[in-house]
Amino acid sequence: MDLRTARRVVFAGFGLMCICIVICGATKLDLFAYVGIGIGAATMIFWVIFGRCPECRKFIRRSSSKVCPNCGKPIDWKGSKKEEEKKEEAI
Numbered sequence: 001m002d003l004r005t006a007r008r009v010v011f012a013g014f015g016l017m018c019i020c021i022v023i024c025g026a027t028k029l030d031l032f033a034y035v036g037i038g039i040g041a042a043t044m045i046f047w048v049i050f051g052r053c054p055e056c057r058k059f060i061r062r063s064s065s066k067v068c069p070n071c072g073k074p075i076d077w078k079g080s081k082k083e084e085e086k087k088e089e090a091i
């Protein structure tokens with residue numbers, strides 16, 4: 001799993017969780033709160049599994065950190081370098 005894709009899924013998951021909580025507040029239905037908590041928990045588990053440093057495979061914790069807290073290697077969130085390398089290889 002690409003780290004960028006993983007982060008996108010995490011953002012989408014937390015977005016869905018917020019929407020569920022808002023719907024819960026609007027409708028007063030507990031069901032949406034449970035669904036929201038479920039999505040939030042699933043997103044956390046997903047992040048723990050896939051939010052890992054590509055160098056040392058340790059858990060990064062924060063999706064905003066620019067370097068790995070374990071090995072100090074810079075984390076390439078944009079993936080522009082790799083894409084550029086691929087383009088160069090193609091040529």
Ligand SMILES: [Zn+2]
Pocket residue numbers: 053054055056057058068069070071072073
């Ligand atoms: Zn690392």
